[in-house]
Amino acid sequence: HGTIAADRSNKPLTLSHNAKTNDALIEAVSGGILTIDAITIDNAGGTILADSGEVRLTGWANIIGGTLRSVAPSQIASTGYSTLTGAPIADGARLTVNQDQVLSLAGSGLVNDGTLWVNHTGGWNAFLHVLNDLAVTGDGDIYLNGDDLGDYIYSESGATLTQQAGHTIHGCGAIRLPFVNHGLVSADKPAESLYLSHSPKTNDALMRATAGGTLEIYGIAVANAGGT
Numbered sequence: 519h520g521t522i523a524a525d526r527s528n529k530p531l532t533l534s535h536n537a538k539t540n541d542a543l544i545e546a547v548s549g550g551i552l553t554i555d556a557i558t559i560d561n562a563g564g565t566i567l568a569d570s571g572e573v574r575l576t577g578w579a580n581i582i583g584g585t586l587r588s589v590a591p592s593q594i595a596s597t598g599y600s601t602l603t604g605a606p607i608a609d610g611a612r613l614t615v616n617q618d619q620v621l622s623l624a625g626s627g628l629v630n631d632g633t634l635w636v637n638h639t640g641g642w643n644a645f646l647h648v649l650n651d652l653a654v655t656g657d658g659d660i661y662l663n664g665d666d667l668g669d670y671i672y673s674e675s676g677a678t679l680t681q682q683a684g685h686t687i688h689g690c691g692a693i694r695l696p697f698v699n700h701g702l703v704s705a706d707k708p709a710e711s712l713y714l715s716h717s718p719k720t721n722d723a724l725m726r727a728t729a730g731g732t733l734e735i736y737g738i739a740v741a742n743a744g745g746t
Contacts, residue, residue, distance in 0.1 A: 524550035524571055533557060540564035540584065546571025546592070554579040556598075561585075561605060568592040575600035580624075587611050588632075595638065596621040601649075607632040607658060614638040615646065622647040630658035630685065636669050637691075643668035648695055653680040662691035662712065670694050672716075683723065688712070690731065699723055699745070705731035714738060721745035 519542050524531035527549030534555040541563035546552035547570050556577030559566075561584025566573055568588040575581065576598030586594055587608040594613045604625035607613055611632035615621045617639050623646065637644040643664055648671065654660070662669045669691035671679065678696040681687060685701040690710035693703070696717040703721075705712035708730035715736040722744035727733040 521545065522552075523547055524552035526550050533559070540566070543567060545569060546573045554581070558582060559584075566594065568594050575621075581605045586613060586632075588613075593635075593638075602628065604628070606630070607634060607656075609658075615644045617642045617644055620645045620647050622649055623652055624649045626650070626652060628652060628654045629656045630654055630660070631656040632658045634658070634660045635663060636661065636671075636689075637663040643670075645669065646671040648673040648677045648679050650675065650677045651680075652677065653682055654685055655682040657684045659686040659688060662687070662689035663707075664689075664691050665710065670713075671697075676717075692716075693719070699725060702726070703733075704728060705733035707731050714740065 522544045524546045525548045530551040530553050532553040532555050537558045539560045543565050545567040550571040553574045558580040560582050564584040566586050573594040575596045578599050580601040582603040585606050585608050588611040596615045599620050601622040601624050606629035609631040614635040671693050673695040680698040681701040683700045688704035688706050690707040690712050692713040692715050694716040697719045699721045700723050703725040705727045706729045711732040711734045713734040713736050718739045720741045724746050
């Protein structure tokens with residue numbers, strides 16, 4: 519109910535071994551590294567904050583509820599196979615999915631007013647895995663930052679991702695799962711492609727190619743009634 523602070527520069531404070539409950543503040547500050555390793559945190563009513571430090575989710579960590587915040591240039595980084603379950607990303611916050619990692623999204627919704635940055639370096643692949651039918655809301659963005667179609671959003675269960683109005687998915691890579699777009703899909707990485715593939719899509723808003731990017735609609739049907 520108080521404060522847990524990773525506040526020694528370049529030194530880790532690790533939450534591990536047993537589940538935790540937080541309704542107050544867990545933070546990385548003063549160059550410290552807060553690692554949430556292979557546990558579930560029930561974060562309802564709580565905040566996990568990176569402010570002049572880094573928060574790392576690793577080893578199948580699962581954050582349930584609460585709020586994820588960061589103050590630029592600090593970030594929260596998924597450095598292992600981690601899961602968010604209804605944990606909102608606050609305005610201005612950045613959550614990265616590191617190279618060669620998977621971040622799973624569980625629950626029925628994700629409120630994203632920040633940036634979910636898939637592939638922090640732009641090199642080898644990173645992935646978003648949608649576990650069940652899920653709606654993403656807010657005025658933030660999901661940025662696929664790879665160098666080819668290897669970065670993608672997918673579902674092994676056939677779940678549908680719905681992007682509500684005001685939210686953006688952009689960059690390059692692929693949206694592979696069943697997808698409903700009420701917001702903006704933008705292929706906006708110069709000389710790279712964003713693929714819509716593998717499963718049908720529905721669009722009643724805007725899907726575009728801009729800034730030298732290419733939007734590839736590959737082998738699927740897009741129900742585009744009311745959309746552009």
